Amino acid sequence: MTMLKTFFSRLFRSSSPQTGAHSRLTVGEPDGSRVYTSASNDRIIVGASQSTGLERSHNEDAQLVIKGDSAGAEPLPEFGFFMVADGMGGHRAGEVASNVSIRSVAHKLMEESVLHLLDLDNSSEMLPLQELLHTALEEANSAVVEQVPGGGTTMTAALLLGSQLTIGHVGDSRAYIINDSQINILTRDHSLVERLKELGQLTAEEAESHPQRNVLYRAIGQGANLEIDVFTTASPKGGHLLLCSDGLWGVVPDPQIMHVVNDAPHPQIACEQLVQAANFAGGPDNISVVIVRFPSE
């Protein structure tokens, strides 16, 4: 008999354009008195936060977190979807594009992985995980082309199943792995300046202030021939996975991100502190951050 203890904590937000308010989520009591580090040592803990920033009038970022675990006979291993999308294109096309994209990817992943595994009768073979991520992002691409002409979005989507993370990625939002002493970027920015850096034409400092640092050569919604980066990596035991849009990494240096994440008692607090740090640094763009803390097992 399978007893599923599943909790879906679903945080899907794009804040209202009128208020341009920071969206904040507190854990426990408002005064923070019930914030705890980790109740159970063998489960992941997730945080997520978003802000329009200080200069933009509305938020074109979107993010999604779905997490679940189970116990009993034939339990599902721990699983989760974590995604960040940063939309672009004039006339509000950006926020629609990121919204459409996130929903499309989450729907596909849900259907082909979790629902498939939940099906007691499942006789058919599950798609290989990398192919699943590929297809999910391709379908998001088609959806955006169809529904939001002229709109585009970045997409960094992580699927956690058991102890493997499979990530699908297009654009310049980023995924990092953070350990006690290291912060390592997993994804490649699909930007012009990144290419120039790779070719040794720009140093990291020059890239940061280059006038064309926002120019992307790949985005969800660009249409045919979209190349999607997909890869699998073992989840970092005792470490963190961090997903963010360039509203964070473009203004807060990596070492500072690492310190905030490692020092915070809970990933949710780390997310909020990072959003604050980005706004403190000027908040020139929409800010999105999702952090997953992995047990050391």
Add this chain to the structure above:
Amino acid sequence: MPRTTRQLGENVQSEGDSPDRLQPGTTLEDRYLILGMLGAGGMSSVYKGRDLHFPNVTKLVAIKEMVNLIADHSMHEMVVKNFEREADLLATLSHPAVPAIYDNFSHKKRSYLVMEFIDGDDLEGILAATNEFLPEERVIGWAIELCDVLSYLHNIQPEPIIFRDIKPSNVMIDHHSYVRLIDFGIARNFQPGEKGTMIGTEGYSPPEQYRGEASPPGDVYALGATLHHLLTKRDPRVEAPFSFAERPARSINPLISPEVETVISTALSYDPKDRYPSAMIMKEALISAAKRTGLLSQPSIAAVIAQSDKIEELWSFSCEDEIRGSPIVYEGLVYLGCYDNNLYALDKKTGEFQWKYATEGGITGKPAAEDGAVFIGSEDGRLYALTANRGALVWTYYAEGPIRSSPTLSEGHIFIGSDDKQLHVVNQANGRRAWRVEANDAIWSTPFVENERVYFGCESGDFYCYNFKGELKWRKKAKRGITSSATIVDGIAYYGSRDWTMYAIDAENGWQVWRFRMRGATISSPSFFDGMLYIGCGDNHIYCVDAKHSREKWRYQTDHQVTGSPIAHDGSIYCGSVDGSLYCLDHKTGRLRWRFHSDGPITGTPYISENVVYIGSTDHKIYALIA
């Protein structure tokens, strides 16, 4: 295909806001009658006009109008200066490919250039007009003319002029079929050491132009990019930046000659020093390529292939029959099984025979050794334990069918499969069976043991994961047999199947992470090194696949099937092929380092110890080669 950029020029109004264009019938300066529009860009429009100072004939001119709506004062000034510079430049130039300039003036706060009217089409239009590839000679002809005009510009004294914007839409072919370069809007004098801001068209511009550096090799790059586009019809503006090397011209248009492809790829080198230093030299290269008399300038990337037959052979030893299995080295001796039923022990340094043990069947597996004992299975159905130094029999274990699999040692036990469809787990010390599990078919692959689990495939295509309690944790089915042995790295099990596929499976749960399809069946076992997987295939290739991204990095073609398995050592990959050769390839690029010929197919996996490669061949010999 739109390029999605997130920053439009903030100070520029979009085209929808541009003011009225000059209407046909308008006359400027009492001299130039506007006939119609030829084209419009962000900052300028070009009209077709008639010079009324020649009333008896229709003297056509092109009138370029600068429309400067920029609010920001300093940017406004910059655009004005550019326009003036273009006028001054054109006024001083004199070359058949450069349009003549007749006049310039201002009218109602707008600036105008009056130039020679060119009756023809630009290369972008010519390319779009047909679905076929353009003929190579035609494109090379244009290229040679472009090199000529570039050379002229680059040699102007006192300061060379760098065009900076070579691309198909800036090159026209007039009705005499001559090349005409148009739009000198951003050409500038070259001052070595000076840097400006980036201008130029993305896709055709060289990397250093993004730092504001403009030099003659920069124009060479842009010309190479233009030629690449013209010959392949692949627009670099919609591809990843600076990725021409990923799309070699001949891989898209096989009609291009190799010589011309080499000229183009030299011009497209990332480092300006690796390109043709001048347009003149590139022109000579093109002419030679066109005449197919060989190249004047050699590409800087020369692959030096040491195809010497004199690979240093340390020693070789002849057995009495084919060697199909793989050797190992243990404590100074090389152990190898042979189809002549014997397990041989030879001195690893000299190849001197030490002992042999006769079983009653052929040996195809790879021996295992530990604690002074060596273990091997035989087609006679037995697993043997022998003393490593003398080959004395310690114990024998009987399976119920021939043993073709190789033994794996772990936790004091031997794991080995048999044609009797069982995986046997035998105590290393006394040869007693601890337990066994049943598969659907014969097991020829070598089991992999990790974390108290054993992983193995069998000939029915099933791949099993059992724990040490004998419980089946998961099973995966491929469409054909799995003779390949798995290797597990970072929680993912990699193995190949005869269904043409290499699989990556989550070792914990049995989910497929990815699958990689090749062009033939494989019985080769993948080898992991530095993030890459190396595997041989029945389609004659040795593949290198990125393990995280499941993307092929390179593949190397041999002359026959690759049924043995590759092994990595010190930056090289070693693998044998049925064509009789042992290949040594660079692990990053797949380039051949050397090739050793034996007289029969090689089906085993090499073993490397102290910089010596040991490999057996079906020509009955085992070879020891310097790595």
